[in-house]
Amino acid sequence: MKTGLLYGIVASSKTRVRCIFCGVFIPKASKCIEEHASGTKHKENIQQMSENGITCNDKELYCQPCDYYFTEDDSVVSHLDGDDHENWMVALYDLIDGEFINVDAFLACESKEAHCDVCKLNIHCSLLNVEEHVNAMSHRINVCEELKPSNAIFRVEDDTELWCKLCDAYIDNTITSVMKHVDDDEEHVGWFAEIEELIEGHDISIENFLKNEHEKYAFCNKCQMEVICDTQNIQSHVDSESHLNQFS
Structure with missing residues (x-):
């Protein structure tokens, strides 16, 4: 019978036990306890614990984000809510x-x-x-440098400017300008939205296109071929019979 804090099942009275993970009472019968501990909801709540900083040992339940030790009246569900x-x-x-x-x-x-x-x-x-x-400024600089290659932004001879390959536009070589361009420029954001929607589920990589200044192609891993990396050519490729046959 699955009882104890490891399973969230603790004694409540002579006739029932309490699941402190789920916040429910269960008849004190082995079959009822086993059914609950093996149930989908109970397992989901245990998964929620692992994603929300809640741990248990032989003595207590503890929420690390809140630095909170559970009382006898608490449950994982009530705490998460x-x-x-x-x-x-x-x-x-x-x-x-x-x-x-x-x-x-x-x-x-x-x-x-x-x-x-x-x-x-x-x-x-x-x-x-x-x-x-x-x-911190050091972090902002590191984030900015990380964003450049994944957003097709490259240095030019004039160190005061950067070139965005996607928009064919020059931007100031400052943290503020890079962040603003990546997050707020309609053409830049729109390019990613269109391309990512097209390649979703089609196993097409654009990583090399973004990171290499002179690269013109995306790569279809299903068809093992290069495709010019723009909406028209990728749309044509993902709709082609040869590509679709790779998924059948």
Whole structure:
């Protein structure tokens, strides 16, 4: 019978037990407990724990983001639905959006740190520390440098400017200008939206096109062939009989 904190099943009374993961009471019968512990909802809640920084051991449940030890009246479901946890998670994801910061190990309770992929360092994962890091000039410079090759932005002879291959436009060689172009320029954002919609599910790579200034082609891994990297040619390719036959 699957009881104990490992399974979230604890004693409640002589006739029933309580699942502190799901926040429900279960008749104190082996069959009922087994059915619940093997059920989809119970397993989903355990998965939610691993994605929200909640861990358990033989003595207690603990939420690492909230630095909160569960009481006897708490459940994982009630905690995840609470404003404190939800607000913390929303604030965290707002801070790390587009910042190349990985929090998977922290939320799986494998570490107390987030990892910044562009700065190649760990950050104690509090909202204050993460905010200070993403606003630091060194981080902003590293993010800017990371964005250039993945957005087809290249240096030119004049170091005061950069050239965007997608838009055939020159932009100032500053962090602000690069960020604004990548995030807000309608032509730039529109190019990515159209191309990514076209290649979704078609196993077509545009990585080399973006990273190499003189590359003209995307590559279809299904057909093992190059395709001129613009909407017209990619549209023609993904609609072609030869390409579609690769998926049949």
